[in-house]
Amino acid sequence: MDLLLMGPPGAGKGTQGVRLAEALGIPKFATGDLLREAVRLGTPLGLKAKAVMEAGHLVSDEIILGIMREQLARPEAGRGVLFDGVVRTIPQAEGLAALLAESDRQLDRVLFLDVSDAEILDRLAKRRTLESRADDDPRAVVVRLRAYREQTAPVIAWYEQHGSVTRIAAVGTVDQVATRVRAALGMP
Numbered sequence: 001m002d003l004l005l006m007g008p009p010g011a012g013k014g015t016q017g018v019r020l021a022e023a024l025g026i027p028k029f030a031t032g033d034l035l036r037e038a039v040r041l042g043t044p045l046g047l048k049a050k051a052v053m054e055a056g057h058l059v060s061d062e063i064i065l066g067i068m069r070e071q072l073a074r075p076e077a078g079r080g081v082l083f084d085g086v087v088r089t090i091p092q093a094e095g096l097a098a099l100l101a102e103s104d105r106q107l108d109r110v111l112f113l114d115v116s117d118a119e120i121l122d123r124l125a126k127r128r129t130l131e132s133r134a135d136d137d138p139r140a141v142v143v144r145l146r147a148y149r150e151q152t153a154p155v156i157a158w159y160e161q162h163g164s165v166t167r168i169a170a171v172g173t174v175d176q177v178a179t180r181v182r183a184a185l186g187m188p
């Protein structure tokens with residue numbers, strides 16, 4: 001099963017993704033985590049991405065498509081993948097569809113974690129004190145939200161035309177949201 005989790009920054013994709021991937025027994029792959037790790041290790045990818053990420057902008061489609069290809073080539077990706085925040089532009093959505101089609105696969109479902117702007121700002125401010133992520137800085141948050149609205153939100157409409165999107169209210173406790181996510185997939 002190949003699933004994509006989408007939603008604005010702070011929607012809880014990472015938290016819900018870990019639980020869901022474990023429940024489904026498939027690997028979770030998050031471009032944000034892989035990029036942060038590359039920055040931490042100072043790899044050529046990390047050096048390219050660092051300033052862009054810290055300012056809150058999106059990394060280029062070319063870089064993201066390269067990461068997608070690498071991840072999909074891993075043996076553990078053969079039985080399906082939970083893609084967490086991996087697709088943020090329409091060219092990335094087209095690229096992922098083409099990569100999956102190379103092994104006769106397609107996204108089975110897109111889960112959209114929906115949350116209001118006021119809630120996002122509140123969550124990111126809290127996360128900043130806990131995780132000290134440079135891109136949770138208030139100025140970077142404004143840029144990230146703009147990138148989300150201008151480049152990522154249209155991808156949800158694109159998926160609505162091309163496949164099946166399930167909108168999940170990502171408010172309440174982590175457990176409440178996890179219950180809605182499982183229900184959306186018909187899981188107990």
Ligand code: AMP
Pocket residue numbers: 009031032033035052053054056057058059060064085086087088089092135144
């Ligand atoms: P995240 O932790 O998912 O919010 O990602 C952190 C940062 O990594 C984002 O603000 C972007 O700079 C970059 N990033 C992660 N995934 C993508 C993607 N699919 N396309 C472009 N940039 C990405």
